[in-house]
Amino acid sequence: MSTLRTNALEGVDAKNSITIVAGAGNITTTNVQDGLAMMFGKAGGDAVVAKSLNISSSTDQGTGNYLYAFTSVFSDDDYATVANAGSSVARMCVFNGALTTSIDIKTFNSSGSATDLSNGFNVHGDLA
Amino acid sequence: MATLKTNTLTGTSTAGSIAVTAEGNSTTTNLQQGLAKGWYNFDGYLSSLSARDSFNSSSLTDNGTGNYTNTLTNNMANDDYAVSFATGTHGDTRHFHVCGIDADSESSGNPPTTSAVRMQNHVNGTSSANPVDHDHEIIVGNIHGDLA
Numbered sequence: 001m002s003t004l005r006t007n008a009l010e011g012v013d014a015k016n017s018i019t020i021v022a023g024a025g026n027i028t029t030t031n032v033q034d035g036l037a038m039m040f041g042k043a044g045g046d047a048v049v050a051k052s053l054n055i056s057s058s059t060d061q062g063t064g065n066y067l068y069a070f071t072s073v074f075s076d077d078d079y080a081t082v083a084n085a086g087s088s089v090a091r092m093c094v095f096n097g098a099l100t101t102s103i104d105i106k107t108f109n110s111s112g113s114a115t116d117l118s119n120g121f122n123v124h125g126d127l128a
Numbered sequence: 129m130a131t132l133k134t135n136t137l138t139g140t141s142t143a144g145s146i147a148v149t150a151e152g153n154s155t156t157t158n159l160q161q162g163l164a165k166g167w168y169n170f171d172g173y174l175s176s177l178s179a180r181d182s183f184n185s186s187s188l189t190d191n192g193t194g195n196y197t198n199t200l201t202n203n204m205a206n207d208d209y210a211v212s213f214a215t216g217t218h219g220d221t222r223h224f225h226v227c228g229i230d231a232d233s234e235s236s237g238n239p240p241t242t243s244a245v246r247m248q249n250h251v252n253g254t255s256s257a258n259p260v261d262h263d264h265e266i267i268v269g270n271i272h273g274d275l276a
Contacts, residue, residue: 016149088248
C-alpha cells in the first residue's frame with residue numbers, strides 16, 4: 001500500500017495530460033483530465049443550485065428555461081452534456097444551447113409545454 | 129515521460145481535494161469533484177434485475193413497471209448530488225423514451241437519498257400522446273457529487 005499526498009497534479013510532458021492505468025487487465029490506460037466531469041449541477045425548478053462544480057451563476061430565463069454560467073470556461077462549445085428533469089411522471093429536459101461560457105437547458109411536460117422542473121446535468125469536455 | 133506508481137491519491141492540505149491542470153494548460157479543476165461517484169447500465173425488462181456493469185452500485189430493485197431503485201455501495205454525503213439518465217429499447221419504434229428521478233420535488237414522490245436513487249421510465253403511448261410506464265431494455269445513469 002502506498003499513498004501519494006499532493007494538492008495538485010499536472011502532467012510532465014504536457015501539463016494537461018496524465019495517464020492512469022484503468023483497464024480490468026491492468027494494461028489499458030485512460031486520461032485523467034479527459035475522464036473528469038468539468039461541470040455538473042443539481043438545481044430546482046426555480047434555478048436555485050443545490051450542488052455544483054464549475055457553476056458561477058444560474059438564471060431563470062422563463063418557464064422551464066435555465067442558464068448556467070461556468071466559473072472556468074471551456075475551450076470550445078463541442079463539449080458533451082447530459083441532462084434530465086426530475087418528476088414521477090414523464091418529463092423531458094433538453095439541451096437548448098452551448099457556449100464556452102454557459103449552457104442553456106429547457107424542461108417540458110409530456111405535452112411538450114415548457115414546465116418548471118428540478119434538473120440535473122453534467123458536462124465532459126475541455127476547459128480553456 | 130514519467131510514471132508515478134501509487135495505489136492511493138490523497139490531498140495534502142485537504143485529504144479529499146486535489147487540483148488537476150486541465151486541457152488548456154492553465155485552468156485547474158478538482159480531481160475528486162470531477163470523478164463520477166457512481167454509474168450503472170442495466171436491463172429493466174428482465175424479471176430479475178442485475179447490472180450489466182456498474183460502479184458504486186450494490187443492488188437494483190424492481191418497484192413496478194418502469195420504476196427502479198439503484199442502491200449505492202458507498203453513501204453520498206447528502207441528497208444534493210446530480211443524476212443523469214439515458215434510455216433505450218431495442219426494436220421499439222415509439223420515439224419518446226425518458227427516464228427521470230421519481231420525484232416531483234425534494235418533498236414529493238421519491239427524491240434521491242444519500243443511499244439510493246429511485247427512477248421512473250416512460251414511453252409514449254400507442255394510442256395517445258400520453259406517456260405510459262415502461263420497462264426499458266437499456267437504462268444508464270451516472271452520479272456526480274460528494275461521497276460521505
